Structure formats: structure tokens, C-alpha cells
Amino acid sequence: MRMAYAGLRRKEEFKALAERLGFIPLLFPVQATEKVPVPEYEDRLRELDRGVDLFLATTGVGIKDLLRAAQDLGLDLKKPLEKAFRLARGAKAARALREIGLTPHAVGDGTSQSLLPLLPQGSGVAALQLYGKPLPLLEGALRARGYRVLPLLPYRHLPDPEGILRLEEAVLGGEVDALAFVAAIQVEFLFEGAKDPKALAEALNTRVKALAVGRVTADALREWGVKPFYVDETERLGSLLQGFKRALQKEVA
Numbered sequence: 062m063r064m065a066y067a068g069l070r071r072k073e074e075f076k077a078l079a080e081r082l083g084f085i086p087l088l089f090p091v092q093a094t095e096k097v098p099v100p101e102y103e104d105r106l107r108e109l110d111r112g113v114d115l116f117l118a119t120t121g122v123g124i125k126d127l128l129r130a131a132q133d134l135g136l137d138l139k140k141p142l143e144k145a146f147r148l149a150r151g152a153k154a155a156r157a158l159r160e161i162g163l164t165p166h167a168v169g170d171g172t173s174q175s176l177l178p179l180l181p182q183g184s185g186v187a188a189l190q191l192y193g194k195p196l197p198l199l200e201g202a203l204r205a206r207g208y209r210v211l212p213l214l215p216y217r218h219l220p221d222p223e224g225i226l227r228l229e230e231a232v233l234g235g236e237v238d239a240l241a242f243v244a245a246i247q248v249e250f251l252f253e254g255a256k257d258p259k260a261l262a263e264a265l266n267t268r269v270k271a272l273a274v275g276r277v278t279a280d281a282l283r284e285w286g287v288k289p290f291y292v293d294e295t296e297r298l299g300s301l302l303q304g305f306k307r308a309l310q311k312e313v314a
Contacts, residue, residue, distance in 0.1 A: 062309075064239040064302075067091050067228060067247040069221075070122070071298060075241070078302050087237060089228035091250045093219045094193065099130045105213055110136045114185035115208060116145040117176065117199065118165070120192040121157035126215035127190060128161065139163065145188070148179055151275065152296045171275045171296065173198050182206050193218030193246065218246050225254035232264050233257070239290075239305070240265065243274040243298060245281035252285045262286040274301050 062084050066075045069090040079086035099106070110131065118124050131138045142163055149155035151171030158165050169175035173196060180202055187208035189199060193216055203210050228251060231237050242248050252258045262285055265271045270290035273279040279292040291308045293301035 062238045063087055063236065064241060065089050065228060065231060065237045066241050066243075067251060068241070068243045069094055071243075075298060075302075078299055082302055082306050084239075084302070084306075087231065089224055089231060091221055091224045091228055091247050091254070092244075093221045094216055095219065096126065096216050097214055099133055102130075102213060102215075103134060105211055106131050106134060106136060106138075108186070108211060109188050109213065110138060110141055112141045113145050113188040113211060114183055115148070115181070115187040115203070116142055117148045117150070117187065117189045117203075118154040118158055119150040119173075119190050119196070121153035123190045123192050123215050124154060124157040124161075127213060130215060146181060146183075148176060150176060151277075171277045172280070177202050180206055183208060185209070186211050188213060190215070192216075218250075220250040220254050222254060225251055226256075229255045229257070229261055232269055233260055235268070237269050239270040239272060241272040241274075241301060241305075242278050242282065243301075245277045248278060248281035248285065258285065270305075272301055272305050274298065 064079050064084040065087040067089060069092050072088050076086040128138055139161060147158060147163060147165045149158055149165040149168045151169055155165050155168045167179045169179060176199060184207045187203045188211045191212055191214040200210050255261050265287045271282055271287050273282055273289045273292045275296040279289045282289050291305045293304050
């Protein structure tokens with residue numbers, strides 16, 4: 062079975078895992094990611110270092126990027142974050158916090174919506190780690206609860222037009238049997254940049270099996286009219302591929 066991967070990060074890991082499980086991996090990244098230069102948000106990192114009342118972590122890689130950027134400035138963010146009320150959007154962000162000894166006080170299900178009932182009323186400063194784009198839903202909710210929001214954007218997501226075109230052609234041309242998405246933004250970039258999103262959705266509902274890491278990614282597919290064949294709720298790449306293989310075996314049986 063020919064399995065395409067729309068992600069940019071962990072391409073070699075995907076390739077090795079897919080081959081080990083008997084799949085033929087095809088790499089079609091539809092996104093590009095660029096690090097935001099530290100000087101662009103140095104002032105905000107220094108404010109975070111002085112202490113905040115609430116820290117909202119949205120991605121594991123984003124937390125790690127913030128820590129590295131702070132270290133480049135000679136700052137240790139662990140101390141101020143120990144004093145903050147810490148929220149994690151999902152499992153990956155929660156794991157990243159625990160790895161540095163900062164257990165989150167509450168964890169959402171991977172969606173921004175799930176964090177809304179977890180936001181405490183308060184005043185002061187709420188630091189919001191962004192994942193490649195603004196998050197108006199969370200920023201608005203934080204302000205409504207009395208916080209001044211300190212947005213932190215360590216990296217930006219950009220569409221890869223060439224990758225989008227290549228993947229669309231492969232799916233519509235019958236060159237792909239399954240397509241794995243590991244982030245909602247990959248779904249959005251693919252469909253927003255596709256020449257024929259309707260035909261793409263039809264292919265993913267019939268000939269090509271769509272795989273999604275996490276509920277957020279699965280919901281993004283559903284918004285474009287695609288019913289995912291398999292969704293991995295643990296938000297792990299290896300678990301996605303293993304679970305998909307088991308699902309295939311059940312389908313055949």
C-alpha cells in the first residue's frame with residue numbers, strides 16, 4: 062500500500078515506520094515552517110521571564126522553541142513558569158511541559174475550544190504560545206476573563222504551493238492509497254491551495270484512505286467534507302501507523 066505523508070517534520074521517522082510496517086512511503090509536504098527570529102519577540106520573552114499569571118501551551122515543539130530562544134538570551138524560563146497557572150492544549154504540549162518539570166494544572170483535548178472552560182478568571186498577564194498563526198478565539202477569551210494577553214510566536218507556518226500541487230496530482234492520479242495528516246494546518250493548506258478541492262475530497266472519501274493524528278486534524282478533514290478512515294487520539298505518529306494497519310486488517314477480515 063502506497064502511503065503519502067503531508068507533514069514536513071519527522072519525514073524520515075515516518076518513512077522508516079511506514080516501511081517497517083510494510084507500507085510504501087511517499088513524502089509530499091504541503092507546508093513550510095520558518096523560525097521567527099528571536100529579536101522579533103525578544104521583548105515578549107523578557108516580559109515572560111519577569112513572570113506571568115497564566116501560561117497557555119499549545120504545541121510541544123513551540124514550548125521547546127521558546128525555551129531555546131530564551132536560552133539564547135541568557136534567560137531561564139522554568140523559574141517564572143513554575144509560578145504561573147499552566148494550561149496545555151493537548152497531549153503533546155502537556156508532555157513537553159512535564160519533560161521540563163512543569164506539570165500542567167489542566168489539559169485540553171487538543172482543541173482550542175476545549176480550553177475555554179479551563180481558563181480561570183483573573184487579572185494580570187496571560188502568556189499564549191501560538192503555533193504558527195494567531196489564535197483569536199483564545200486571545201478573546203483571555204481578555205474577556207480579565208487578562209492582558211502576551212502572544213508568543215516562535216515559528217510561522219507557510220503553504221508550500223509546489224508540494225500542494227504534487228500531492229493533489231498524486232491523489233487524483235491514482236498514485237496514492239492512503240494519506241496521513243499530522244496537523245490541521247496541513248489539511249487547510251492542501252484544500253485551500255488545491256486546484257479542485259471537490260475532486261480531492263471525493264478521492265479521499267472513496268479511493269484514498271485519509272488518516273489523521275488527533276481530533277483537531279480529523280475535524281479539519283470533516284470541515285472539507287472528508288470522513289477520516291482512521292484517527293489516532295494519542296497524537297503519536299507511530300501509533301497512527303500501527304492503528305491504521307490494524308484497521309486495514311479488520312476491514313479485510
